[in-house]
Amino acid sequence: MILPLALSASLALTAPAAVAPTKPVTFQGFTIQIPARWHVKKEGVNLRVITGACSAKAAECRSFLLGGPIAVKYASEGGAYRSDQPYHPSSGVTECVPEKKYTSGRATRVKTSQTAFGAGQRARFTEWKISCDGSRPGVASYTQRVWYVKARKVLVVDHWKTPGLAAVLREAVWG
Template sequence: MILTVALSASLVLTGSPAQAATKPVTFQGFTLRVPLTWHTKKEGVNLRVITGACSPAAAECRSFLLGGPRAVRYASEGSAYQADRPYHPSSGVSECVPKKKYFSGQATRVRTSKAAFGAGQRARFTEWKVSCDGGRLNVASYTQRVWYVKAKKVIVVDHWKTPGLGAILGKAVWG
């Protein structure tokens, strides 16, 4: 019994079972290893990776978007992705992600840096704080995180601060 508990504790601390409990998600020439509980949904030419619950109050399920050349071409109000602007492909007003009864408003850049996106690839990582309003200030807000790999015309957009996503993208396999 003690040996079993010690072995279980050892596996939990080393992370071995969690590493084994993944599946591949392939998109635009790269593969990510994601938890088995996550699933994918095609959205036109993009792929949404659903990571958690879908609340009827939210504009989207807990997820992140994998986009290719078309998503990059129409990433900023119908124009090409611009690193100094949040990802906003429509030319209209968009719903506030956590509370869809409000609209997304002002976005403030929190930080920009370079991030690994698999072996040999670097992404421009930008984090935005997006406020939502319904006639009142600061009703709600959310964080938009964007990884953009210019050389591959790939963009990843996360509105839920998905835990571990940066590390998952850092281990992407291109091929």
């Protein structure tokens, strides 16, 4: 009697976890599957995918941006996207993402690599560590992750290290 009970318990512990429901988001010729609990908001010609809570202290909700040709054209101080600089489309001072009472400051590139962005497409992935309020070290910082698909003029900008986002983008389907 002990053996069947132990086997049943073992199978219950190793059974695959239920897959969370997803929904499709189509943008600039590709479709990604995102968790159904995430929300999509149009921002001009771009899309913002809200992935979590919105804090009154933060400059933006937990989210990532899907940007097309216009986002690429104005991604760096009002000029075209440059992989050697963080995504910063305005020419002015920007708020620190996690704590908007501070301004974004010094950016340090942490990583650059090539990665799959769906079948047949490659993205240049760059990760930046951005400090806030340079006059007061250690106040706050955040990570900016950027996927750039040059052939399709697509940018994905994530300021929250969104869990699972890299896997979602690897599984993109181009139409």
